[in-house]
Amino acid sequence: MQSTPPNHFELFSIAEQFNLDTSTLESNYRKIQSAAHPDRFITAPATERLSAMHLATSANEAYSVLKSPAKRAKYMLEQHGIDAIADTNTVMPMDFLMQQMEWRERIEDAKMARDISELDNIADELATEAKALVGDLCELFDIKQDLAAATEITRKLIFIDKVCADIDQVIEQLDH
């Protein structure tokens, strides 16, 4: 492909900011796939089919990163040479750790009690919490450009994502 592949924002021709325009992202993603998907090149020479495969793959990868706020924040930090989940990175504030433990305990209790609606409640609370963090990140990345503070919030958001994934898994087990 090219010597320097475009970054995820450039690929979709959207401004490199955290508070991105999701409808433009979605419609540009579809435009790129409509132009570059391997199905469009079934009768083309092998090299063009390969190029199409590469481009469609990069577009899928970039889209999956940009549409998730946690992955997007982590990616933006990486662009600045910061690994948000590195072991050496700042420790979590005590109050957040306490809150995490509380969530985990509630999930464990709900799992024992096979209480799916309680798990849904916890997931809703987490979603509200995540929404507030996303609001903070818009300000930290796009207005204040405070990457240190953004890193801490990003770590929180990644943790919340993980807890949400765990809740989904527990619900799935109980639902079986």
Next chain:
Amino acid sequence: MALLQISEPGMSAAPHQHRLAVGIDLGTTNSLIATVRSGMSTVLQDDFGHALLPSVVRYMPNGDIVVGHEAQAHQSEDPVNTVISVKRFMGRNLNDITNKAHIPYRFVEGSDAATTRSLQLQTRAGLKTPVEISAEILKTLKARAEKSLGGELVGAVITVPAYFDDAQRQATKDAARLAGLNVLRLLNEPTAAAVAYGLDNAAEGTFVIYDLGGGTFDVSILRLSKGVFEVLATNGDAALGGDDFDHRIYCWVLDQVRAANENFSPLTEEDTRLLLTKARQAKEWLTDNFEAQIVCKLGNGILVDVTLTAPQLVEVTEHLVSKTLSPTRKAMRDAKLSIEDINGVVLVGGATRMPHIRHAVQEFFKQEPLTNLDPDKVVALGAAIQANILAGNKSDDDLLLLDVTPLSLGLETMGGLVEKVIHRNSTLPIARAQEFTTYKDGQTAMSVHVVQGERDLVSDCRSLARFELRGIPPMAAGAARIRVTFTVDADGLLSVSAREQSTGIEAHIAVKPSYGLTEDEITNMLKASFNSAEDDKKARMLAEARVDAGAIIGSISAALAADSQLISAEEVKAIEAEIQKLQQLSEGEDATAIHQAVDALNHATEAFAAARMDASVSRALAGKHLENLDL
């Protein structure tokens, strides 16, 4: 020129020449074949006007093989040699099959114990694999299409349940090859249904496809927007369908008969098939009626005469209905959607005719499901539309399908645990890499075990392939950096490569599940059926090489005419030189030399192809029309 028509789908179609392509719904109970004619997707019928071909294969005493209605009519007399619902055995070994006691077949474990090979059925025509039996159904459909379309088929899109794993997909592909079909694509059944439904209704928005067939259940959630069909999530149960409802009724009938007859002897194979058939008829009758009478005489002289009411049917099959709702909830969670986000629910598959299924779906989604397309035909109709496009026919339907991986793909790590590399519901095509390291000091080889499934333990997932990376330089445990890359292409086929980062030592594998047929077996089976001579093969190879050469010269010349300004004059010259070389060689008789020159030309155009691709994306984002970019 017949040989040219079945070559790889890499060549450009001559303008205005319609290439015959079909969509095939290879179903558990019934199969169909459809094609796009004069812009309309149509199901093809047999000489008697039947659209549905019962997926029943009977091996006759005289050596003939009968497929369809005639085979179905004799299933109770000759159950051992009349195979129905063979789809349930595709890509499976004996351990995968539950309730064997209630299926009237003589199962035999696959011959090669080391690789847990596919199960086989003992018939009067000998041992038959599910792949061979399915190929008979496909051959019958192919013959129907060629007769009705008056020509050889360029290729086929064959549908599979979205929740089929790699082994089941591979088995389906093997069956198609055995039937002499060129597979353009395996397409997920709910996606095919969405295409037919979406185009028919010019639908936009978020739709759920609830597909309960004879033996499989799928649920897919798709976003339809301006001709792009984007699958957001899919889930299902590859062993749940209308057959299981029949089986529940059959068990209920047996309970009634046992209660009424003290000395009830075990059923013969004929009795089992007879009662299962009666059960299916009763189920279908209850769709429009309140009660069904089941009357028949068993081999031991006992007369069965019981009445099943609609509420009783609901009661005995209630848990099967709720078994479909659990995957539905999972798909909704994976798509991160709630009930209010759903614009419509489309019912697919004959089993969704049952009123209590419709009721359960309506209750769950709080809206009346859409049933304006025939649930038996919608999958084949959608497959035909995709086949028409993939065959290279120009179409008014400018559509693109973005499908997903139904099951997670991962690697075995220490302790028999699974590390997922590609998560379920990732959009295709996809490539993901992950780094692993050594466990012991001085470890020089690493075994890479590829598995598919959602569970944490390797033993609970399906094993797809194993390969080894050797020649790792001896280092302390944990020091080596081995990067394993998983790639799944638009066909859903997986390949895996591993690379030690410091030395660059690599190993690759295109995953061929241990349940599939080997390349040799396929070749032997094809040989047995076609008996093609060596000369034939040579002539065919040369013909194919020439077609390939002609196609690539044509398309690259067209590309140069359109876009040569994207590269330097020297690069253009280099490409033109390769074209000339290939032109000369393709007038000769050496197929290998032609292939090499095609490869060289392909290689010479790599940078040009990438530049064209970038240009086309820029144009797409700038909102310009893309029509003239296609070759």
